[in-house]
Amino acid sequence: MKYKASIQIMPQAALLDPQGKAVTHGLQQMGYLNIDSVRVGKNITLEIEANSEDEAKSAVEESCKKLLANMIMETYSYSLTLL
Amino acid sequence: MKYKASIQIMPQAALLDPQGKAVTHGLQQMGYLNIDSVRVGKNITLEIEANSEDEAKSAVEESCKKLLANMIMETYSYSLTLL
Numbered sequence: 001m002k003y004k005a006s007i008q009i010m011p012q013a014a015l016l017d018p019q020g021k022a023v024t025h026g027l028q029q030m031g032y033l034n035i036d037s038v039r040v041g042k043n044i045t046l047e048i049e050a051n052s053e054d055e056a057k058s059a060v061e062e063s064c065k066k067l068l069a070n071m072i073m074e075t076y077s078y079s080l081t082l083l
Numbered sequence: 084m085k086y087k088a089s090i091q092i093m094p095q096a097a098l099l100d101p102q103g104k105a106v107t108h109g110l111q112q113m114g115y116l117n118i119d120s121v122r123v124g125k126n127i128t129l130e131i132e133a134n135s136e137d138e139a140k141s142a143v144e145e146s147c148k149k150l151l152a153n154m155i156m157e158t159y160s161y162s163l164t165l166l
Contacts, residue, residue: 045122049118050117063110063118067106
């Protein structure tokens with residue numbers, strides 16, 4: 001079965017996010033004074049061939065831990081849908 | 084009212100995504116031969132003070148079009164939750 005995974009990788013809450021700070025500042029300069037706490041991370045989608053949802057989940061989690069996310073500075077979350 | 088927006092910005096489907104190609108290749112080199120079609124985009128979260136959900140939506144859409152996404156090369160989608 002083929003699954004589509006949508007993975008969100010964000011800087012850890014405890015860490016400063018200079019890119020997010022820059023975007024917050026940019027938006028406020030453009031007049032959006034009601035927007036704050038911008039944080040910028042990555043959104044990764046991928047397709048995965050697996051025999052079960054559990055197998056797909058474990059492959060996604062391993063990929064996140066080994067390659068996609070830097071677990072020292074980032075957290076990840078994901079959702080799977082059957083294609 | 085305060086809303087939290089989660090915005091996904093992805094390269095347009097018609098465009099090549101060299102970063103995604105590199106990640107696909109990296110994962111396959113690591114033995115994940117069942118993973119393909121990786122695409123890499125941005126995930127942005129922000130907080131927005133607005134009087135109604137419609138007002139929050141229009142601020143998020145304007146921010147995406149004017150600053151966050153490059154509409155020539157990227158598409159965006161978002162969800163709003165009340166904090």
